[in-house]
């Protein structure tokens with residue numbers, strides 16, 4: 270056997286790829302903003318530790334997701350190059366890495382911060398891995414609606430790390446990210462439909478069709494917009510957050526109307542769907558950034 274036919278040994282880049290670092294930047298950012306929006310100023314070292322734990326916990330969840338679904342990842346163009354389907358890593362290494370990192374992040378958060386934050390971190394890891402990845406993803410097109418709750422916990426974790434408790438504002442932030450997830454993901458699923466169909470994953474456009482998916486994106490955006498504006502409407506934030514929320518949500522809604530009312534043409538490049546997906550990410554970055562600016566300015 271020549272060297273070129275041997276599987277490449279995994280290096281640190283493969284372990285980093287297991288943690289889905291690009292997706293997790295926003296997860297960590299919402300956690301950081303949840304922490305900085307709290308009325309209690311956390312000690313900087315404890316604050317740094319809390320964010321590190323959210324990042325490590327989210328990364329662990331990503332690794333366990335990739336450990337479990339290497340078979341699916343090998344069938345989709347977007348995911349074929351990941352360390353497991355590409356044969357650069359043993360499945361056992363991914364499992365050990367994921368379990369070790371998950372345990373480390375939760376224990377460190379419990380010791381350094383508090384049990385409330387550590388408990389919610391543990392719930393979000395278990396939710397993403399067991400409820401979304403293992404249970405729902407291959408069974409129902411509602412997978413991301415229910416499973417998406419996992420990604421909505423970080424603002425609560427950040428807040429709890431600072432205060433030791435939860436309150437109305439972080440709960441509203443949880444609801445916002447929870448309701449944001451369907452438009453975020455289904456916009457992508459519309460232009461990635463073929464990939465999901467090839468892997469046999471029952472995502473909404475594959476199972477219910479494009480028309481129904483477009484309608485669902487529209488329907489989820491209505492309560493999402495209400496959740497985005499609620500912190501201001503309820504007097505939990507000031508005008509900086511309020512105006513930013515109104516303006517950015519209006520843009521979001523306008524893009525959704527375009528996507529919801531569209532019919533795919535032959536050879537469609539799906540530009541409005543791609544634009545909505547990209548904007549959905551920018552939207553949360555701006556909204557959570559405004560929340561912190563509002564609290565500190």
Ligand code: HEM
Nearest residue numbers: 291292295296299347413416417420421446450454457550
């Ligand atoms: C079950 C819920 C969710 C699903 C199924 C989902 C799915 C996806 C998928 C498939 C991608 C493309 C990633 C890739 O190319 O590898 C993506 C991108 C992304 N997602 Fe989500 N997502 C979910 C929730 C979230 C949440 C809660 C956040 C953060 C709060 C988030 C943040 C992002 C970001 C930042 C990207 C862009 C990554 C890049 O630049 O490549 N997602 N999402």
Ligand SMILES: CC(C)=CCC/C(C)=C/CC/C(C)=C/COP(=O)(O)OP(=O)(O)O
Nearest residue numbers: 289292296326327330334393394397419420
């Ligand atoms: C703090 C903590 C534990 C947070 C968890 C973060 C979390 C649940 C993020 C969800 C975003 C995500 C990676 C979706 C990918 O879905 P997928 O797995 O279907 O995507 P894939 O096809 O790219 O694997």
